Amino acid sequence: MRTRTGWRRALLGAFAGLTATIGLTAGLSTPAAAAAGTSVAVTKYSHSSEAGDYIGQGAKAAYTPATATITAGGDAEYVRFRVWVESEEDLTWWDVELAAPRGEKLRPGVYRNAERASFRTGRSPGLDVSGDGRGCNEVWGQFSVNQIETDGTGAITALDASYVQRCESADAPALRGAVKYQAHPLSYQYTSDAGDYIGQGAAATHLGSTSTFSLRPYGDGVQYGVSGKREDWSAILTPPAGERFEAGRTYRAQRGGGEGVAGLDVFGNGRGCNEVSGELTVQRLALGEDGTIEAFAATFVQHCEGAGPALRGTIRYYA
Helix, strand or coil: CEECCCCCCCHHHHHHHHHHHHCCCCCCCCCCECCCCCCCCEEEEEEEECCCCCCCCCCEEEECCCCCEEEEEECCCEEEEEEEEECCCCEEEEEEEEECCCCCCCCCEEEEEEEEHHHCCCCCCEEEEEECCEECCCEEEEEEEEEEEECCCCCEEEEEEEEEEEECCCCCCEEEEEEEEEECCEEEEEEECCCCCCCCCCEEEECCCCEEEEEEEECCEEEEEEEECCEEEEEEEECCCCCCCCCCEEEEEECCCECCEEEEEEEECCECCCCEEEEEEEEEEEECCCCCEEEEEEEEEEEECCCCCEEEEEEEECC
16 A cells, blocks of 8 residues: 655645646536526546445545535546545545556546556556545556546546546455546436336446437437447437427327327337327426527336336436
8 A cells, every 4th residue: 555644734735736737627618508407517526435445444425516626637548536625634635547548548438457547557547546645556446437528628628437446456345436527417227117118127227438329309309319238229309289398397298299298209129119108307408509409308207008017217418
């Protein structure tokens, strides 16, 4: 194990200098918001440490901008994410470094067989989580990148990642954490009742590390698409005839929609419904200057062919 004693009081000044050096960014521009339902970026950090893990000392921690100063810097080759809380008595800090294999850039995906970031060898990705004076000499781990975005200079503007780190040996107790910096939700989650034809009684969560997402106009609504984990899903969602979607509203839904009824048609993996009944709740939406929906979040319950079993899902596209 490596220690960093004596750094704690000087660390805040070092962070301030490093901010200018590695180009920390102010944030990510968001789509124009509809009157109700603004697309909000998320910044936060959390970890859970197993008993015996040297870095986290077997404890849990969680921070938001309301409780700590959180920054992200570097570029898509080497990212440094930092959390610190200063009081009159002490300074609590956590440092997460994520590095692409040398000569490459980080992209959404899963990075296995990670080594300590600054000393990674060959084609290995890099990971190094340290804090409160404690660090690893060697790292065994992996991390997943759900979102990563940069500005015109290459500086990080958005990051959504998770990691598992083991210190000094491959079978050491683990530290598991999640990192978000100016990230917008992007995911698809579903659960299927036993007997539901479309979902076949299964459940799954799709994130940016494993899946790709799309959103395009479909009449006055949207068609949402997900591909990943050996699955392909589509959802056609339209407001009632003559209306526009409103954030915070729950609609009675059927395939194709109609007067006072929203359109709902979720299909995937070669299976679709001839008739649909159910409901659609629009949680958030954001519009472009031309009124096109650019960000969308919703939940749905879909019954196929009048059957009782349902497919239930949550859609998040940058909202």
